[in-house]
Amino acid sequence: MSAKIFRDPLYNYVSIDRTKDSWLLQLLDTPEVQRLRRIHQLGISCLTYPGADHSRLSHSLGVLHLTQQALEHMGTVQGTKSFVESARVPLLAAALLHDVGHGPFSHLAEALVGAKHEDWSCEVIRSPETRVNCVLRGVDGSLPDQVSALIAKNDFTRPLWQKHLLSSQLDVDRLDFLRRDSLITGAGYGHFDWYRILHTFSPWGETNQESDLVWSDKAKYAIEEYIFSRFYMYENVYYHKTTLAFERILQALWQHARGLHRDGHDIQLLRPIRVLWDTKDLSPRQYLDLEEHVVMHQISRWAKHKDKALADLSGRFLNRNGFVCIEAPKLRSKIAGSLEEWDDKLRKLARRKGFTPAEFYVLRDERRITIYSPYYPEKGKEEQAPTNAIRILDGDGGKAHEISELLPRLKAVTKKPPEKVLYFVPKEIRKESEKLRANWP
Amino acid sequence: MTKYQLAKIIALAGRVEGRKRLQKTVYLLQVAGGDLDVDFILHLYGPYSHDLAYLVDCMVGQELLVEQATGVQFNYRLSKGAKTELEQFEATPKGKAASKKLSAQKGLLARLLKTELLTLELASTVAFFFKQSGDWRRAVEDTSAFKNVRADSPPMKNAHELAVSIVS
Numbered sequence: 001m002s003a004k005i006f007r008d009p010l011y012n013y014v015s016i017d018r019t020k021d022s023w024l025l026q027l028l029d030t031p032e033v034q035r036l037r038r039i040h041q042l043g044i045s046c047l048t049y050p051g052a053d054h055s056r057l058s059h060s061l062g063v064l065h066l067t068q069q070a071l072e073h074m075g076t077v078q079g080t081k082s083f084v085e086s087a088r089v090p091l092l093a094a095a096l097l098h099d100v101g102h103g104p105f106s107h108l109a110e111a112l113v114g115a116k117h118e119d120w121s122c123e124v125i126r127s128p129e130t131r132v133n134c135v136l137r138g139v140d141g142s143l144p145d146q147v148s149a150l151i152a153k154n155d156f157t158r159p160l161w162q163k164h165l166l167s168s169q170l171d172v173d174r175l176d177f178l179r180r181d182s183l184i185t186g187a188g189y190g191h192f193d194w195y196r197i198l199h200t201f202s203p204w205g206e207t208n209q210e211s212d213l214v215w216s217d218k219a220k221y222a223i224e225e226y227i228f229s230r231f232y233m234y235e236n237v238y239y240h241k242t243t244l245a246f247e248r249i250l251q252a253l254w255q256h257a258r259g260l261h262r263d264g265h266d267i268q269l270l271r272p273i274r275v276l277w278d279t280k281d282l283s284p285r286q287y288l289d290l291e292e293h294v295v296m297h298q299i300s301r302w303a304k305h306k307d308k309a310l311a312d313l314s315g316r317f318l319n320r321n322g323f324v325c326i327e328a329p330k331l332r333s334k335i336a337g338s339l340e341e342w343d344d345k346l347r348k349l350a351r352r353k354g355f356t357p358a359e360f361y362v363l364r365d366e367r368r369i370t371i372y373s374p375y376y377p378e379k380g381k382e383e384q385a386p387t388n389a390i391r392i393l394d395g396d397g398g399k400a401h402e403i404s405e406l407l408p409r410l411k412a413v414t415k416k417p418p419e420k421v422l423y424f425v426p427k428e429i430r431k432e433s434e435k436l437r438a439n440w441p
Numbered sequence: 442m443t444k445y446q447l448a449k450i451i452a453l454a455g456r457v458e459g460r461k462r463l464q465k466t467v468y469l470l471q472v473a474g475g476d477l478d479v480d481f482i483l484h485l486y487g488p489y490s491h492d493l494a495y496l497v498d499c500m501v502g503q504e505l506l507v508e509q510a511t512g513v514q515f516n517y518r519l520s521k522g523a524k525t526e527l528e529q530f531e532a533t534p535k536g537k538a539a540s541k542k543l544s545a546q547k548g549l550l551a552r553l554l555k556t557e558l559l560t561l562e563l564a565s566t567v568a569f570f571f572k573q574s575g576d577w578r579r580a581v582e583d584t585s586a587f588k589n590v591r592a593d594s595p596p597m598k599n600a601h602e603l604a605v606s607i608v609s
Contacts, residue, residue: 335526
């Protein structure tokens, strides 16, 4: 076999068969996929973990590698061998392309641009103006639609097990990013037996179309380790307060700049950002022009702008001169409590100390539960599916059980925590903010 | 969706039987114009919200909702403490306004709670597909293919009618 080999810190080697999968190499060489080299896998976590400079491309190659392994495993399982043949090409393409729609600083771009990366991945795959689309069409005219159906959130035209292998509570995406982010940040929490997890699943159901992912009983301890790792990674890396603070600062300065632009001020906009803000229906090409280096260049321009807040916030972002975190006070009413009054007081304080407009200096963070969270399973059996529960098939293969029902000790990390609201304020007003918080009725 | 909104819906319902019923009911109330701001995805059993599932579990943890398990099903009602808080809030001008909005959906809520669960699941799925395509015929066909239920079967017909009456 002649293979193109890539060295990788997690798997040592990732390989693509030059004869059988030359199209994958062509896909890898497209400008849209190469752009992923210039997108930080962990957004701005490098401001907290200096090593976190790895890219979406290395992650995408990792996901491709794990998908190859998963398909090889399925090829050895009695009864599912036949599923693999039609799944192989679209699944490998989707594995490599699943993040092709990410914008600058990965998930952070979703808040700046106001669109989910999966939607842009689908756009890039389907648009005839991209090289990705051209390569896919060269393999099979219907391949762009097949691949985009695997990535799109609300499209169930592809068999369920294929979709959920790529995106669910236990998928090749997470199996790669948890371990990769752990290794490269140096945080060291992402240890679990991924090989066992990847070699103990099977599609469960009567037909290829309806079959969904379940794991055998022998996977349960490896999955337990995975759930703990995932919990620690979210608590320590993805939800790190310093990272959250800089994310909010970037959003605030972006919003402020956009407001200035809307009001007709000259804020020395670079072309891709001007196009983003002034174009109603952005094309994939226009969207892809928005790169991290563009955003960083723009922020360095803004750091010298005459608008005081824009310059200050930009300077803080560039020079890692951050805000501090203050936890919101407890609400008086659990049902209808509001933080309006607290917001108001904090803003008054910021204003008094010269931090104006105050709404860009009192920044609020509320955690929302999405698929990108620790593992919080759905407890209602009638609603359980791979998107909200990891299920283990019982011995005779008749019933599937959500894993924390089988291993109750997992409840320690799968129980949903009470909601927490954090505020970030300039460190210059830390003491006064803390005093305000301590004296809050 | 706020805690108040969920508490009010459960207060108006008295008791909600099953998490699936709660998910589909909230989805259809939102589609009917309820200002609930819940993010739903299409899920194996129709529209599903991770946020709503989280909110329910948080409110159980805070003893605002009483959760009762019957077999594999979870049922919900308001706790005594939550009832008191709800009354106190609704005595304020802000609370009165919030209550008025949700109480306007009381009739629809009662109807959804009485609807057979399969019909509710199919109706919410039809409404979800309709929101995507804006085409009822296509929405029924998509639901039929997705749920593997014949488009001309009685449950699909009932579901279609229910979805149309709610979205319109």
